Amino acid sequence: MNTSNLRSLVLSLLILTAFSCRNDSRQHKASEIRDDEVAEEIAEDMEAPLPALPYLAVFDEQTEQLTIEKNTDFDTASLNADALTQALITNYPEIKPEIDRISNDTLYLHITDAQYLTQQMGSAGAQMYLMEATYAYTELPNINVVHFSFEEGDHALPGNYTRNSFNQRSRVQ
Secondary structure, three states: OOHHHHHHHHHHHHHHHHHHHHHHHHHHHHHHHHHHHHHHHHHHHHHOOOOOOOEEEEEEOOOOEEEEEEOOOOOHHHOOHHHHHHHHHHHOOOOOEEEEEEEOOEEEEEEOOOHHHHHHOHHHHHHHHHHHHHHHHOOOOOOOEEEEEOOOOOOOOOEEEOHHHHOOOEEEO
């Protein structure tokens, strides 16, 4: 192939590419505007901190144990059962706990769809969730026990949990 044929071929390809991109940009202009708006909303949401829980579970890879640490960013002014439930839902959106009732020193919590908790988070993830939820709700005055009601799975069991439930498997810091 000689040089002038090669130049003609390259020039033709460039023109086709430019024409095709121009048509494509017309078709997608409306969706780009919507995408930009969504991107701005996501950026704003990412800057907003997740609602704080009073304690955070931390996995120590060296000892392979969970530890619980007091969250210094937690605002005790927001300490109520509904705010704690919302913080758990925000931090773990796949798990939707609902408070059934409070009786004596026990808060009864129901999780209708516990598939993510019991089958998909793994044992450490499920333990972290149960630990953070238990420590959060037992931070409320007069609550010492959290009764979790959900369908049993491979990684989590329903039942009564207290802070002592985690002492055998974890350390409090």
